[in-house]
Amino acid sequence: MTISSVTSLLIWLPIASALVIWLLPLSRYATGSLAVLVSLVEVGFWIEQVTRFDFGQSGLQFSESATWFGDLGVSYTVGEYGFSLWLVGLTVVVMAASLGYGFWVGRDRPRAYFGLMLFLTGATVGVFVAQDLLLFYAFFEAMLIPLYILIGVWGGPGRLGATVKFVIYTMAGSLLMLAAIVVYGLQAGTFDLVDAPTSTSRWLFLGFMFAFVIKAPLFPFHGWLPDTYRESPPEVTAVLSGVVAKTGLYGMLRIAIPTFPEPTSYYRTAVLALAAATLVYGSLLAFRSPDFRGVVAYSSLAASGLIALGLFSGTDLGFDGAVLQMVAHGLVSASLFLIAGAVERRTSTGEFRLLGGMARGRPALATLLMTAGVISLAVPGSASFAGEFLILAGAFQRAWWWAVIGASGIVLAAMYMLRLISAVLHEARGSTVGDEALDLRPGELALVVPLVCVLLVLSVWPAGISGRSFAGDNPTGAVEAQFR
Amino acid sequence: MIPTPNIDWFALATILTLLGASAIALLGAVLVPHRARRLFGAVVSGLGFTGGIVAAVWLYADSPHGHAVVSGAFYRDRWTALAQVIICTVGLATTFLAFEHLPGWGRGADRSRRDDHIAEAFALLPVCAAGMAFFVGAGNLITLFLSLEWFSIALYVLCAIDYDLEGSLEAGLKYLIVGSFGSAGLLFGSALVYGATGSINYQEIASRVGTQGLDHNLLLLLGLALIIAGLGFKASAAPFHMWTPDVYEGAPTPVTAFMSAATKVAALVLAMRVLQTAFPQESHLWTWAFAGIAVASLAVGNLAALVQRNVKRILAYSSISHSGFMLIGLSAGTAFGAKALMFYLIPYTAMAFGSFAIVAARERELGEPVTLDNLAGFGWERPFLGVAMWFFVLGFAGLPLGGGFVGKFYVLAAAYDHGWTWLVIVGVVATLVSLYYYLGIVRAMYMRPGAELEVAPGGVATVAGGSPPREALLHAAVAAALAVSVGSLFAVEPLIDLAQKAAASLPF
Numbered sequence: 001m002t003i004s005s006v007t008s009l010l011i012w013l014p015i016a017s018a019l020v021i022w023l024l025p026l027s028r029y030a031t032g033s034l035a036v037l038v039s040l041v042e043v044g045f046w047i048e049q050v051t052r053f054d055f056g057q058s059g060l061q062f063s064e065s066a067t068w069f070g071d072l073g074v075s076y077t078v079g080e081y082g083f084s085l086w087l088v089g090l091t092v093v094v095m096a097a098s099l100g101y102g103f104w105v106g107r108d109r110p111r112a113y114f115g116l117m118l119f120l121t122g123a124t125v126g127v128f129v130a131q132d133l134l135l136f137y138a139f140f141e142a143m144l145i146p147l148y149i150l151i152g153v154w155g156g157p158g159r160l161g162a163t164v165k166f167v168i169y170t171m172a173g174s175l176l177m178l179a180a181i182v183v184y185g186l187q188a189g190t191f192d193l194v195d196a197p198t199s200t201s202r203w204l205f206l207g208f209m210f211a212f213v214i215k216a217p218l219f220p221f222h223g224w225l226p227d228t229y230r231e232s233p234p235e236v237t238a239v240l241s242g243v244v245a246k247t248g249l250y251g252m253l254r255i256a257i258p259t260f261p262e263p264t265s266y267y268r269t270a271v272l273a274l275a276a277a278t279l280v281y282g283s284l285l286a287f288r289s290p291d292f293r294g295v296v297a298y299s300s301l302a303a304s305g306l307i308a309l310g311l312f313s314g315t316d317l318g319f320d321g322a323v324l325q326m327v328a329h330g331l332v333s334a335s336l337f338l339i340a341g342a343v344e345r346r347t348s349t350g351e352f353r354l355l356g357g358m359a360r361g362r363p364a365l366a367t368l369l370m371t372a373g374v375i376s377l378a379v380p381g382s383a384s385f386a387g388e389f390l391i392l393a394g395a396f397q398r399a400w401w402w403a404v405i406g407a408s409g410i411v412l413a414a415m416y417m418l419r420l421i422s423a424v425l426h427e428a429r430g431s432t433v434g435d436e437a438l439d440l441r442p443g444e445l446a447l448v449v450p451l452v453c454v455l456l457v458l459s460v461w462p463a464g465i466s467g468r469s470f471a472g473d474n475p476t477g478a479v480e481a482q483f484r
Numbered sequence: 485m486i487p488t489p490n491i492d493w494f495a496l497a498t499i500l501t502l503l504g505a506s507a508i509a510l511l512g513a514v515l516v517p518h519r520a521r522r523l524f525g526a527v528v529s530g531l532g533f534t535g536g537i538v539a540a541v542w543l544y545a546d547s548p549h550g551h552a553v554v555s556g557a558f559y560r561d562r563w564t565a566l567a568q569v570i571i572c573t574v575g576l577a578t579t580f581l582a583f584e585h586l587p588g589w590g591r592g593a594d595r596s597r598r599d600d601h602i603a604e605a606f607a608l609l610p611v612c613a614a615g616m617a618f619f620v621g622a623g624n625l626i627t628l629f630l631s632l633e634w635f636s637i638a639l640y641v642l643c644a645i646d647y648d649l650e651g652s653l654e655a656g657l658k659y660l661i662v663g664s665f666g667s668a669g670l671l672f673g674s675a676l677v678y679g680a681t682g683s684i685n686y687q688e689i690a691s692r693v694g695t696q697g698l699d700h701n702l703l704l705l706l707g708l709a710l711i712i713a714g715l716g717f718k719a720s721a722a723p724f725h726m727w728t729p730d731v732y733e734g735a736p737t738p739v740t741a742f743m744s745a746a747t748k749v750a751a752l753v754l755a756m757r758v759l760q761t762a763f764p765q766e767s768h769l770w771t772w773a774f775a776g777i778a779v780a781s782l783a784v785g786n787l788a789a790l791v792q793r794n795v796k797r798i799l800a801y802s803s804i805s806h807s808g809f810m811l812i813g814l815s816a817g818t819a820f821g822a823k824a825l826m827f828y829l830i831p832y833t834a835m836a837f838g839s840f841a842i843v844a845a846r847e848r849e850l851g852e853p854v855t856l857d858n859l860a861g862f863g864w865e866r867p868f869l870g871v872a873m874w875f876f877v878l879g880f881a882g883l884p885l886g887g888g889f890v891g892k893f894y895v896l897a898a899a900y901d902h903g904w905t906w907l908v909i910v911g912v913v914a915t916l917v918s919l920y921y922y923l924g925i926v927r928a929m930y931m932r933p934g935a936e937l938e939v940a941p942g943g944v945a946t947v948a949g950g951s952p953p954r955e956a957l958l959h960a961a962v963a964a965a966l967a968v969s970v971g972s973l974f975a976v977e978p979l980i981d982l983a984q985k986a987a988a989s990l991p992f
Contacts, residue, residue: 022871069890069976071984072897109864134893138884145883148923152931160931164923171919175912182896182908 006049007062007078007129010088011139013045014038015122018115028110032103035114039096039121046085046092055082058471059484060131060194068135073190077131081483083323083469087128087250090330093454094242095121097447098235101338104443105345107154107233116146120239127247133181133191136255140174140211143244147236155231162224162231169224173214180207184259196259196482205263208256209271215248216304219278229297234341237293241300242334246326249307253322257311258482264314271312272398276405278305283412287419292340292350295420296333299376302409303329309406310391318394319475320466325387327465328375328458332384335372335451339365342444343424346437352420357429362439366425368448375455377417378410383455386462492553494546495560495621497539498568502575502614505532506607513603522599525606526583532610533576536617540568544982550989556685557627559757561989564621566826566982567753571620571746574833575613577841578742580961582609585844586738587646597648605645609742612638616750620757625674625684628758632670632718635750636663639743643735655734662727663717670714676707677762686762693765708763712773715758718751721777721807722784729788732800737847740796741840744803745833752810752829756822759814760990767817774815775907781808782914789921795843795854798921799836802880805918806832812911813895816902819984819992824894826983831879831887831972838965839876842869845958856928863929868959870929872966879969881922882915887972887979894980 017038021031053061063079080088099117107113123146126139144167152163184204185191199205214221229237257264282302289295303325310322342365343358344350359366378384388410396403440448458465470478493500509528516524543565550561558564586605587598615635622628640663644656678684680703681692698704716724732740759770785805792798810832813825846854846862846869863870879886892915899907972979 022867067977069980071980072894074976138889141889142884145878145885149926149930152927160927163927163931164920167919167923168916172916175916178893179896179905179908179912182893182900183905186897186900 006045008064010045011122011126014118018118021111021115031110031114035099035118036103039099042092043096046089053085055468074134075132075192076135078129079131080129084128086327086465088125090327091124091243094239094330094334097451098239100447101235116150120146124243128250131193133185133193137178137181144170150236151232154233159231162227166224166228169214173211176207177211180204199260200262202263205260212248212251216245218274218308219281222301225301226297230293234337238334238337242330245304246330249326252311258479268312272402275305275308279409283409286416290351295416296336300333306391306409309395313394313398315394315397316475317390321387321390321394323469324462324466325391328383328387331451331455332372332376335448338448339369342440347432349432352423354432355424355430356427358433359425364440364445368452371452373417373421377413381459383458383462489555495553498536498617499614501535501539502532502610505529506611509603509607518599521603525603526579529579529606529610533572533579536572537569540565540572552623557623559621559623562986563989566986567620567749568617570749570829570833571613571616574745574837575609577837577961578738580957581841582738584955584957586736601645608638608642616746619750620753629671629674633667642739643731646736651734655731658727659731666714666717669710673707673710676703680704689762690764699765708766715751715755716777719748719807720804721811722780722804725804728804729797729800733794733796737840737844741837744836749829752825756814756825757990771815771817774811778808778811778815779910781805786914786917793855799839803836809895812907813898816898818902819987820901821898822987822990823983824898826986827894827980828891830979831891831969834965834968835876835879835888838872838962841958841962842873845869845955859928860932872962874926875966877922877925881919886969890973890976
């Protein structure tokens with residue numbers, strides 16, 4: 001296998017598999033097995049990439065380029081930097097777990113379902129590796145299509161309203177980004193991100209940021225989030241909060257900050273304020289939320305705020321911490337949403353007043369939820385702690401009060417996460433928790449345990465990511481040089 | 485004595501081929517036995533369109549340097565030829581669709597009368613396309629008007645051909661009256677322009693405006709305004725769009741599919757040519773006029789579509805809004821804009837045709853007009869057609885599932901290139917609004933609650949024995965439209981190259 005073909009393969013293998021699944025009249029079992037197999041092959045390809053990636057070298061690696069339409073300078077250019085490699089890894093791992101979950105619960109209409117999930121995998125990987133603005137936009141939008149159908153067909157009772165809200169919100173942002181892309185690209189004469197000249201236009205910066213803050217999301221652009229996360233099938237929510245939300249943050253890191261240095265510093269305080277507000281507000285809502293998924297959903301909102309705080313602190317520590325936290329939070333929220341799905345399957349509800357006492361007789365569920373929850377609340381020694389600490393240290397270098405606000409988020413995280421754990425696992429036995437609500441089955445363990453194990457590995461060795469995201473471990477230098 | 489012009493027969497090859505096919509098909513209406521007429525007509529029409537495509541492609545390849553032929557009455561250039569290729573391709577696909585679906589479900593169940601006027605339909609289809617193929621190359625105001633009437637009259641009859649179908653006659657009559665109004669405006673405008681400049685030839689008009697200093701001549705400007713209005717009627721751009729939803733809804737669906745795709749090509753391609761060739765000095769006026777019409781079309785089309793329940797009406801309003809998008813390219817008044825317009829037409833025609841073809845399939849299955857309600861479950865019952873519709877409507881919405889995305893990108897880029905950032909913003913806002921109803925179609929097909937999914941088919945399907953009809957030709961036509969729509973996302977480079985060469989024949 002040549003070096004260059006892997007990046008494209010990561011995008012097109014799942015999309016081609018989706019077409020195969022749609023075209024061939026395979027049985028339910030064969031469809032699911034094929035889809036899970038493809039997702040595991042993706043993980044394999046990614047591991048192979050990690051072994052060959054040169055973390056010390058600056059610039060794009062594993063890159064490929066072909067002309068898409070030359071008259072406007074639009075090309076199909078893909079490739080990876082250190083941080084995009086980690087985000088691609090997050091995508092393929094979370095997608096594999098989610099596909100496995102869909103297979104385990106036996107989703108209706110399996111060919112449509114698995115095809116869409118694979119399509120989503122390809123599109124999401126595409127977002128993280130696209131190095132052309134229009135290509136990035138195409139993948140950014142392409143993610144929306146399978147998500148719309150996945151939520152609308154396999155979602156909960158309120159799914160129709162949730163999908164409309166989700167799509168209209170995110171498209172409002174991304175269409176403004178399209179306008180900004182048109183203007184920026186024609187001014188620059190190229191849409192190539194690798195050779196992108198910097199721009200001082202504040203309007204263009206806002207156009208891009210609008211799309212990213214909605215996708216991430218940041219307060220007050222999070223209106224789509226609660227309904228969407230509640231009504232989606234749990235594995236789709238895992239993908240949404242674990243991976244798709246990260247594309248917005250990735251966009252800030254890859255496009256908004258390096259391409260618009262002057263507007264970034266002009267709006268820095270405003271964005272930091274939004275990020276801090278998101279962190280506190282999300283944490284408070286999580287604390288008030290009456291159900292399992294609500295807590296995890298709002299904690300994801302808070303995490304987005306924290307990561308944006310790191311990114312816009314504009315410091316070495318902030319960037320490193322943001323990338324680490326993106327990966328750690330992606331894994332932890334995916335695990336929590338999958339566990340939430342398992343709980344909901346057993347009790348047909350996620351509401352705390354109907355749950356409780358599930359730890360007794362269900363050691364695997366208790367252990368996994370406890371572990372994931374404790375990592376999520378950033379207990380010292382965990383991967384999230386490392387990420388949050390770096391972010392807060394970076395924010396402190398910007399100004400001490402950002403770090404103070406950020407630290408309050410950690411306190412709140414402990415409050416809502418412990419409330420979640422005790423409401424589900426401890427306290428009196430809930431009215432919906434019957435004896436027939438079994439412990440996690442081997443199939444479910446096979447999905448969640450690997451995610452938690454990766455988290456434990458990261459907890460032991462967070463520098464594996466934080467020290468290997470930017471060339472020469474010099475994030476601000478890499479950002480200023482636009483990752484060239 | 486009137487001198488006989490030198491006629492370049494090859495330049496007219498597309499038109500002559502189509503007219504020949506039409507004549508043979510019409511003879512079939514008399515000479516061929518009743519039960520064989522459908523097959524005969526379809527084969528003749530299909531061969532005619534295939535011949536037309538070959539001729540137009542040949543013409544494209546063989547006319548790198550465009551020039552006027554037949555005493556300046558017709559342009560032999562790549563702009564004409566590429567539009568002819570698109571029109572003939574749509575015609576061929578319509579032939580496929582019409583073989584199974586014309587007349588529609590109105591008379592569909594009554595087998596004995598179903599083929600009564602089928603041969604006339606298959607004669608009218610190529611003659612209509614021939615009119616459009618002539619229209620796009622028209623070189624003076626008289627040939628412009630004649631060819632406009634030529635294809636319009638054929639369309640009036642085609643709209644009304646399924647006379648048992650409720651609304652079909654009404655559609656034909658409405659189109660006749662409103663269309664005549666537009667034609668009359670165009671004719672009057674032409675007369676005023678002739679009065680002002682003393683010429684009917686585009687290039688001479690332009691040169692006389694220049695030499696005689698007619699830039700601010702009131703007659704000329706009024707004439708130009710009326711010509712724009714007349715073309716606006718044919719392109720169904722707001723505020724000249726009011727016939728569109730009723731006619732599209734009432735006409736037999738294969739005819740609607742043809743109209744929504746081919747008529748738009750003809751009207752927009754010609755508009756670009758006549759304005760740029762005959763009125764380059766007035767471009768500061770007509771660019772603004774078309775920008776205004778584009779904004780009005782985007783607003784009217786998208787907002788009105790939001791409240792529709794009938795799928796054909798939704799698609800009709802969507803076609804109005806797409807006129808708006810393509811007029812953005814036109815209003816740039818640059819070679820870039822022309823290229824963007826020509827590129828946009830390729831995926832647009834595929835998506836417009838394909839979506840109406842799918843509506844035709846559902847109509848026949850149900851035996852009644854297709855609404856968002858009785859579309860429920862369609863995506864699961866007919867997986868291929870459902871997925872295709874999914875691609876078409878989301879492609880309309882500009883999601884990167886097809887060339888519609890690239891087309892939108894190009895027209896917005898053309899607007900920016902012209903210096904109109906505000907038009908870019910209008911375009912993206914319109915796209916956002918349009919998402920709601922496009923997604924509504926997908927929602928209706930896939931996401932309705934289970935109880936609503938079992939819609940009892942009451943039309944031909946049950947009459948014929950329960951299972952959905954096979955409709956091989958319809959599937960083939962939809963598959964081709966899907967291939968063009970998706971293919972134009974990937975093969976942008978060759979297609980934009982074709983469009984660029986075509987645009988190069990216009991005098992920018």
